[in-house]
Amino acid sequence: MEDKIEKKLREELGDHFIEYELKPSNKKKGIWIRISAEGNRKAAKILINAFKARFSTTSSVEHSSFIELIYHFAIDEEGLAVNLKADVLKTNLMVETIADIVPGAEFIEREIYDIFGITFRNHPNPKRLILSDDWKEGEYPLRKSFRVDKDET
Template sequence: MADEVVEGLKSKFGDAIIDIHEKSPDKTYVTVAPPRLPDVAEYLYKDLGARFSIASGMHMAHGFEILYHFALDAKHRFINLRVILDSEKPSIDSCAKRVPATEWIEREMWELLGIEFRGHPDMRHLLLTDDWPEGNYPLRQDWKDWREGGENGSEK
């Protein structure tokens, strides 16, 4: 039987759906073209009634990867939207105005990974202190602890 969620995404967003990976019956990973991410996220949240669970960001060899995890509780499955962003200057449109639950986790991904979320309504530190040195992102692979005077060290 055709999967109506996956078919719906394909027919609605066409080329913006780069890849679909059915990891298991309850977990589907959908790679999305970054410029369309807020549209796809809003479609899952508003049209399909999915619950935004959380997002996870990672600094990988091939760039920054973010997974936006959506739960379709009644269908007992998770739809995970994957975007891959440029290593040099990771930047993407924020989902926060359209899927409000994403607001805090985008702040966290900004401060820990240095991913820019364009158009975020309230971008400031969530967990780190307000005087954390600018441009110093602890979950990047090349991060050096600024307190030990590495090359990312703060001038303060």
């Protein structure tokens, strides 16, 4: 199964496919694929339509010059975890949404906008989810530059 997924994604994504790694995860296998951020929609479509993958969530990790998005998918029948990693440069924090392909991704993309400030283009409902509406623009609480103890005076 994992070979099939690798082959299919490598073919379809072309230049967007960067790296492939197979690691154990919870006694089962896990696939970790690094793609470019532009290829996220295509990859998600392939996983969902061709491999009946279930979208779990999107994690986001901040690095010095980019924010890494990790799309966690699961192919339950095979017990296979498929994780797509995509880097979004801090100079241009924009990425295409996958919420129109997977409605289940709507909430997490709104959350990532709230806490990391990544804008998801063409998102069906681009509103705040967990922060208040009057939260200061440009302040993202999960960034390393945000200090928790700032206003405890």
